[in-house]
Amino acid sequence: MAGLGRLIPSARSLLVFEAAARCGSCGAAAREFNVTQPSVSRSIAQLETHLGLLLFTRSVRGLVLTEEGQALYRAVGEGFERIEGALAAIVAARTRKEVVELSFSTAFVTHWFIPRMQRFYRDFPTVDLRFQLISGTLRGPFGNVDLAMRMQPGENTDCHAWEFAPELVVPVCSPAYLRDNGSLEEGCETPHTLLLFADPLQDFARYWGPLRGPRTPASTSVAFSDYAVVVQAAMNGQGIALGWVSAVSHALGQGTLVPASSRRVATGRAYHLMAPRTRPLKDVTLAIRDWLSVEMQADIARISHLLA
Amino acid sequence: MAGLGRLIPSARSLLVFEAAARCGSCGAAAREFNVTQPSVSRSIAQLETHLGLLLFTRSVRGLVLTEEGQALYRAVGEGFERIEGALAAIVAARTRKEVVELSFSTAFVTHWFIPRMQRFYRDFPTVDLRFQLISGTLRGPFGNVDLAMRMQPGENTDCHAWEFAPELVVPVCSPAYLRDNGSLEEGCETPHTLLLFADPLQDFARYWGPLRGPRTPASTSVAFSDYAVVVQAAMNGQGIALGWVSAVSHALGQGTLVPASSRRVATGRAYHLMAPRTRPLKDVTLAIRDWLSVEMQADIARISHLLA
DNA sequence: ACCGGCCATACGCTGAGCGTATGGCCCCAC
DNA sequence: GTGGGGCCATACGCTCAGCGTATGGCCGGT
Structure with a gap:
């Protein structure tokens, strides 16, 4: 998909977005990525600015997906699940064979x-x-x-x-x-x-x-x-x-x-x-x-x- | 998918891998990303080292996917297609409404x-x-x-x-x-x-x-x-x-x-x-x-x- | 009223990712 | 047989994207 790289500001922004959507807060997503909360905040803001829409509404309770955000989250979740399944299968095959000759x-x-x-x-x-x-x-x-x-x-x-x-x-x-x-x-x-x-x-x-x-x-x-x-x-x-x-x-x-x-x-x-x-x-x-x-x-x- | 970020060395590596697989060469993928050929070569090598397997065999004619590489390419292609579809729909909606109030x-x-x-x-x-x-x-x-x-x-x-x-x-x-x-x-x-x-x-x-x-x-x-x-x-x-x-x-x-x-x-x-x-x-x-x-x-x- | 927890932003730092240079290899045309 | 073109791989040095820290604003609970 040549176009995907052009539709997002950085490759990592979708990973961060998915984590923030799943966790419901910048802080929780940050802990998952071993970064600090401002890093996730900026990454999401950058993705929203790039796309020209809000993916989350912000409150003191954290982040709530907007309608567009929910649509994107479903697509990203499904896409990542497909990829992770294939990667996990590959890694599992490698892990079973942790034989070194x-x-x-x-x-x-x-x-x-x-x-x-x-x-x-x-x-x-x-x-x-x-x-x-x-x-x-x-x-x-x-x-x-x-x-x-x-x-x-x-x-x-x-x-x-x-x-x-x-x-x-x-x-x-x-x-x-x-x-x-x-x-x-x-x-x-x-x-x-x-x-x-x-x-x-x-x-x-x-x-x-x-x-x-x-x-x-x-x-x-x-x-x-x-x-x-x-x-x-x-x-x-x-x-x-x-x-x-x-x-x-x-x-x-x-x-x-x-x-x-x-x-x-x-x-x-x-x-x-x-x-x-x-x-x-x-x-x-x-x-x-x-x-x-x-x-x-x-x-x-x-x-x-x-x-x- | 919390795990996806841990399975790959960088978020961008899958984008680069997909492009290289689709284009069949580091040089062509590099042109697509506006980087030079060594950059793609390193990114792929880093992904392969991280996963512990070869995704491509190399020849003077370019890159040929291995069996694992083909499996991953199918999954990544489908995953990215799902995400790109959602993003394209969002971007299209924004482009139609380039009204600024x-x-x-x-x-x-x-x-x-x-x-x-x-x-x-x-x-x-x-x-x-x-x-x-x-x-x-x-x-x-x-x-x-x-x-x-x-x-x-x-x-x-x-x-x-x-x-x-x-x-x-x-x-x-x-x-x-x-x-x-x-x-x-x-x-x-x-x-x-x-x-x-x-x-x-x-x-x-x-x-x-x-x-x-x-x-x-x-x-x-x-x-x-x-x-x-x-x-x-x-x-x-x-x-x-x-x-x-x-x-x-x-x-x-x-x-x-x-x-x-x-x-x-x-x-x-x-x-x-x-x-x-x-x-x-x-x-x-x-x-x-x-x-x-x-x-x-x-x-x-x-x-x-x-x-x- | 105060505290804890959320997100947002400015400032300064640094190493991941880059380009350049170069090498090795193979294939094809002459 | 030789030379050129095109592929990938790697070393070296550079730089700015992404980061942390500091801080501010806001809301909800006590």
């Missing part, structure tokens, strides 16, 4: 998210998370999820992307292992045990290479098929693992892991939280994105002395 | 308004004026008119009031009379003729008294039953009349009347334009009020040297 790595979920999941659900009581878990390196399409963590640039293109954490790698081990075996670049009587993630598609040499020192002794290694298990083994004192900060920041902050070397690898790339454009970008998705970012920033700030 | 004095209409009526109708081509004419002193209820001139404070209470002109009285006569007979306080061989308005309710002595000088000679007087006629007689050189500036400002400006005395009576009161609250205060009523005020201020400015 996330695509994260096992390590991130196990060692970063689950420790704070209680606080998450306290902050988001109506959300029901579903995780698509990636065993190790975050890659692959994430299609039908609300939010995913991936590296940028990557193969997923038709999506929103927000930077989340830098790709920063530090060798980590348990405090006991460090005490007993020394750091990665120090000599020790027995070779270090390197805890590896078995990923034929990942060139881990580009990470280990810069981390070895000139006197780094020969080492043994153990490979696991899931990076979350790699991190767990490091926590258990079984060796030294590559620690992607985005996954181990919580453990570093808690002290269950410590740096096993003074060296770091900063790739210059960054993990991003991403949302496909084929899904609606919901308010709750944005709120979760923000929550995750705030938490990650807090973690990184807490362990910044370890990463310098 | 005015309650003014005969003198004001005859000697002030009619000289500028051509310019008035050029400025208000769709207005059809109806005058309630008051023979002399502006008083009495004016009930069912759009705009009235009255003195404040007065007996009409339930109305809007805007100050229009001060009550300033100057004796006036034609230039020829002044040349032949001298001013009111000067002596002359024959007594002055005072032109009076016969109003038993009006105490004219309070006006004539301050205007007579200590050497004002005895005079004869002629009384008329209509003040417009009194002013006309003064213009015709038949004597000296009390000149209420609000009625004679045009004639003083044109030179068809001149002051017959250097004395003035300023009562401190003021004429007001008034609109009853029992009638709708229309935009056009306000526009006429403003037009009249601008014209009166211009007249008073033009003759200010005569009134000092």
